[in-house]
C-alpha cells in the first residue's frame with residue numbers, strides 16, 4: 001500500500017487491522033494484553049475498527065502488579081465498560097501473598113514476579129494460544145528483531161536465534177498444545193505515529209500523560225510520583241508539588257516523570273520533537289544493561 | 303527534523319500533517335558479512351538524528367566492550383540488537399529500523415549476511431520495494447552478493463542500489479568502482495531489475511550517504527539519500543484486477559453478515575458485481591462497511607468489510623473478484639520454492655501444509671523440475687532441495703484454490719509451506735502458472751461404487767497398515783492375519799515391502815526422498831484395493847509419520863487402521879532374520895532404519911502389538927478381534 005492515495009497513518013492502520021483479523025480467525029483462544037498505556041489505547045482502538053460492527057472477539061487482560069497508578073486503574077475499568085469488552089484482571093497470587101514490592105525486593109525481582117511470572121501464569125491459566133501486545137520495533141534494539149507473530153514455547157520462552165521466517169503477510173499460526181504466539185500489530189508504528197494517531201482519531205488516554213501539578217519526590221535523580229501512602233519516604237523527605245507528566249506508564253514507583261507543562265496532545269508532540277531522550281529511559285527497569293530487554297523477553301516478558 | 307523551532311500548536315499541526323502525507327519506502331540492506339550493512343544503517347540513523355543521547359551512551363559503552371573500530375563509535379552496534387550478535391559481531395536476524403527525511407519515511411530491514419541466515423534475508427526482502435546491495439570495494443562481487451541479488455529478484459524487488467562500500471579503503475578509486483559496477487551489471491542482466499543505481503560510499507565516514515563526498519569528485523550520480531528519496535517505486539496495485547481475500551466472516555447478529563479482508567489489488571464500489579472465485583457464485587456489493595462509516599469506494603491496501611446483496615456461501619480463504627477478471631482456479635501448478643528449513647530437505651511426495659492468502663490446504667511436490675545454482679544461475683537436476691536452495695517444482699493440492707501468478711499478484715500468488723509435524727515454516731513459494739484447470743478434471747463418476755463392491759464381499763474394505771522396524775515381525779503377523787481372514791471367506795490382499803520393491807518400486811532406493819515416493823505409490827495402490835472392496839494388508843517399515851499420514855488421508859478415516867508392530871530395536875536386531883542389521887552396523891548398508899535413519903513412532907495408532915510379550919499367533923488374533931469389534935468383518 002505505497003500508493004499515493006493513503007496517508008501514512010491510514011497505511012499503518014490497515015496493516016494492523018489485517019494482523020488482528022488473522023489472529024481472530026486462526027486462533028482458538030486469543031487475548032489482548034491491555035497495559036493501559038497509550039500504545040494499548042491505540043491497539044484497542046484498532047481492534048474496535050478491525051471487527052466493526054462486531055466487537056473484538058477476544059477479551060482484554062491486564063496483569064495488575066498492584067502498584068499501578070490509581071488513575072490507570074480507573075481508566076482501565078472505565079474503558080472496558082465504555083466499550084463493552086470483557087476484562088480479565090490478574091495478579092500473581094503468591095506475589096501478592098508475599099507482598100512483593102519494588103521497595104523491599106528491588107525492581108528486577110519485583111518485575112520478574114509481578115509482571116513476567118504473573119503474565120505467564122495468566123496465559124497458562126486461561127489457556128490463551130495467542131496474545132496481542134502493543135510493542136513497537138522502534139522502542140528498543142531487541143524489539144527491532146522481533147517478528148509480528150512471535151512464537152513462544154510451552155514455557156513462554158522466546159528463542160531469538162530461531163524465529164520462524166515471516167514472509168509477505170503470510171503468518172504461520174500453527175502451534176502445538178501449550179505453545180503460543182505473541183502478536184505485535186503495532187510493530188511498524190513509531191512513537192510519533194502513535195501520538196499522531198491519538199490526536200487524529202481522538203483516542204482517550206490516561207490523564208497522567210498530560211502535565212499537571214503532582215506530588216513528587218526525587219529518587220536517584222528520577223522524579224517519582226507519590227501515588228499513595230505505600231511509598232516509603234526517607235526521613236526529612238517531603239513530596240513537593242511539581243508540574244510534570246509521564247512519557248510512559250507503568251508501576252508508579254518505577255516510572256519517572258518529566259518536568260513539563262505540555263497539557264495538550266499538540267504540546268506533547270511539540271515537546272517530544274525537542275526531546276533528546278528516548279522513550280524507555282523513563283522506565284527504571286531498562287537501565288540495568290543493554291541486553292536487559294532481550295533477556296527479559298526470552299524469559300517471557302512482553 | 304528541526305526540533306527547536308517547534309514552539310506552538312500550529313507548527314506542530316503543520317509538522318504532523320507534513321509527516322502524514324510523506325510517502326513510505328521499505329527497503330532492505332543486504333550483501334556479504336562485513337560488507338558494512340549495519341554500519342550503513344547506523345550511519346543513516348545517526349545522520350538523520352534518530353539516535354537519542356542515552357542510546358548513544360549505551361553505544362559508546364558497548365563499543366568499548368565488543369567494538370571493532372578502536373575508540374570511535376561502531377555504528378554497527380547500534381543495530382545488532384541481540385546479545386549473541388553483539389558478541390559474535392554478526393547479524394543473525396532481520397532488524398527493522400525507522401527513519402525519516404524531509405522527503406520520505408523509511409523502514410529499513412537490515413538483513414543478515416551469513417549464508418545460513420539467508421531465509422531471514424528473504425523475510426526482509428518479501429516486504430521491501432528496494433534493495434541496497436552492499437559490496438566491499440576491496441573484494442568486489444562475492445558469492446553472497448550473487449545469492450542475495452538472486453533472492454531479491456526472486457521475490458520481485460524491482461529497484462536496486464549497488465552500494466560500493468569502504469571506498470575509503472581503496473583510496474576513493476574510480477577504477478575499482480567502475481570494475482565492480484561492470485561486473486555486477488554483467489551478472490545482473492537477467493535479474494529483471496527496473497532500476498540499478500551504483501553509488502560509491504563509505505558507511506563508516508559518511509561519504510555519499512547523506513552528503514556528497516569531495517573525495518569522489520569523479521562521481522556525478524546521486525547520494526544514497528537523494529536516490530532513496532526520489533526513486534520512483536509507485537506500484538500499480540490499484541490498476542490491477544480487483545482481489546480481496548476473505549479473512550474473517552463478520553457476523554455480529556442475525557441481521558448482519560459481512561466479509562472482512564484487505565483489498566489486495568484493484569478497486570471496488572457498491573453496485574459492483576463480484577464472484578467468489580472458487581465456487582463461481584455471484585452477487586453484488588451492497589455496502590463497504592468500516593468503523594468510520596460506509597465508503598463510496600475502496601482501494602488496494604484498505605482493510606474493509608463487504609456486505610453483499612445475496613446470501614451466498616463464502617468462508618475464510620475465499621477470493622472475491624469481478625466476474626470479468628477472475629483469478630485461476632486449479633489444484634496443480636508450477637512454482638518457485640525457496641527452502642528454509644535446516645536439517646530437513648524438501649521431499650517430493652511428502653504432504654506439507656500450504657498457506658496462500660487465508661487458505662490452508664495440503665500440498666505435495668509432485669515433480670522437482672530443477673534447482674537453480676545461485677552462482678551461475680544454471681538449472682541443475684535434483685532429488686531434494688536443502689536449506690537456502692531455490693527450485694522450480696510442480697505442486698499438487700488436496701483441493702483446488704483460487705490464485706494468480708506471483709508476478710501478477712503478490713498476495714494471491716505467494717505461499718508458504720509448513721511442516722505438519724514440527725509446524726516450522728519450511729519454504730516460501732511463488733506460483734508461476736496452473737498445470738491444468740481444475741474444471742477439467744472432475745473425477746469420473748462410476749456406476750458401480752465402492753460400497754456396492756464391498757457389500758458383495760460382506761466386509762468393510764480397509765487398509766491395515768503394519769508399521770515398525772525391520773525384523774519387528776510385520777510380515778509374519780500380516781501373513782497370519784491374512785490367512786485367518788481368508789479362511790473366514792474375506793477378500794484380502796497383502797502388499798509386502800520387499801515384494802513391492804522387486805516390481806512396482808524397483809527404481810527406488812533408500813534415501814529419504816525415495817522412501818517417501820515408495821510409500822506414496824504403495825498407499826495409492828492400497829487405495830485402489832479399498833476401492834475394489836478388498837481388505838488390504840500393507841506391511842512396510844514406513845518410518846516417517848508424514849507418509850503414514852499421507853496414506854491415511856487418501857482414504858476415509860475409518861478405512862485406515864494403523865498397526866504399530868512394537869519391537870524394541872535391540873530385540874529386532876537380535877532376531878535379524880535377513881542379516882540386515884549386521885550389514886548396517888558394519889556400514890555395508892546405508893540409511894538403515896533404526897541405525898542411521900530415524901524411525902518416527904506412531905502417535906495414535908489404532909492398534910499397538912508388542913511382540914516382546916506375545917506370540918505372532920496371539921497378535922494376529924488381536925487384529926482379527928479388532929476387525930470384528932469395529933464391524934469390518936462379521937463376527
Ligand SMILES: Nc1nc2c(ncn2[C@@H]2O[C@H](COP(=O)(O)OP(=O)(O)O)[C@@H](O)[C@H]2O)c(=O)[nH]1
Pocket residue numbers: 334335336337338339340341342370371376378391392393415467468469470471503504505506507
Ligand atoms: N573503512 C571502512 N570500514 C567500514 C566501512 N563500513 C563498514 N566498515 C567496517 O567493516 C566492519 C563490518 O561492518 P558491519 O557493518 O558490521 O558489516 P555487516 O556484517 O555487513 O553488518 C566493521 O568493522 C565496520 O566498522 C567503510 O565504509 N569504511
